[in-house]
Amino acid sequence: SDQPLWTAVDDYLVSALLPPDPVLDDALRRAADAGLPEIAVAPNQGRLLNLIARVRGARRVLEIGTLGGYSTIWLARALPPDGRVVTLEFDPRHAAVAEENIAAAGLAGVVEVLVGPALETLPTLTGPFDLVFVDADKDNNPAYFEWAMRLTAPGSVIIVDNVVRGGRVADPDDTSPAVVGTRRMHELIGAEPRVAATAVQTVGEKGHDGFTLVYREA
Template identity: 60%
Template sequence: MTQEQWTAVDRYFTDLLVPPDPALDAALQTSAAAGLPPHNVSPNQGKLLLLLAQIQRARTILEIGTLGGYSTIWLARALPSDGRLITLEADPKHAEVARANIAGLSDIVDLRLGQALSTLPQIAAEGNSPFDLIFIDADKPNNPHYLAWALKLSRRGSLIIADNVVRNGAVIDQSSSDPSVLGVRRFNELLASEPRVSATAIQTVGSKGYDGFAIAIVTTDQ
């Protein structure tokens, strides 16, 4: 199996199951033109996030890591008209691009600029929680802290999803000194030892390479 084949299969499913969409396509094009890193989820993964949010019947979503707003659009589209999504972005340039990309969803999406670890306490203080679904896709060294906040801002039945937990297989390298790998490993260990959640992880291959998602459901009231 090669990256070329993974990408071809991804393209096959995208062409079959994820029809072209002007807003989503424009978000990718605008992000690329602005020089944002290509760290957005793939179209298939975006559709998966939408389906998970719909299965969850989510009315409130928290996204940690906006980038250009591509995954934000997918998640926001799963919400009812009176739903809300708060998305957090630390980089002003990324936030500027994302605001343009999600302009049509401004009645549902609230983009907060700033370091997430500073913004999350503000969200808690405002009484915005609990959230039905929390998507973690930001700087990986802070994943353990994001998990702690996700638990604080959730309820029994809340869904917590984290992207990039495989790191091209580096997650099993116990000797790694890579801060992102260390953050993901610690995040996974915390999930495993956390009595308030039931969790698993899936490996993914495709146009974004070899990685994976962690998925956890909160099983007790906080």
């Protein structure tokens, strides 16, 4: 595989373009020490989320899938002083690490972590959110897209991570729930007249994957 090359290029891009960031380094270390899986977005991907939120001028952000709060911190840093991130996490152990990381980043007043299955916490939320980042259990991606449409407004942005999965998303015979869920979500997005969408495959330190970007036109 070309993984060593992809990792080397990510290392180069991050060192060339992203300032050193001890707060985010500590967040990753705390998550690893607590035994959380190392499936946070890469630094250059976190930066991309941060930049999309800023280009959008987002004030209210919804994240589905917190893990240790790494992407949460990137998103929260994009907001004006009165901005808010609501982030949804199923696993109380992950949520506890996230709370610690968010507090250490000085963002405790900006971020609310809601613990529980997202399909139970989503109905308690009031929109509209300017940006929704979907990065949880991929089998529920169709439902998460439907909730994102309910909780956004024209001009909002929806981003879904891990939509390529090493290319498996293009295999109609792959019956794994994550692939089936992501393909079904793309059918919903493709048939949704209120949005303009694209998806881009990526390689990097996290392998071969990709993200879907949805812009709400109406």
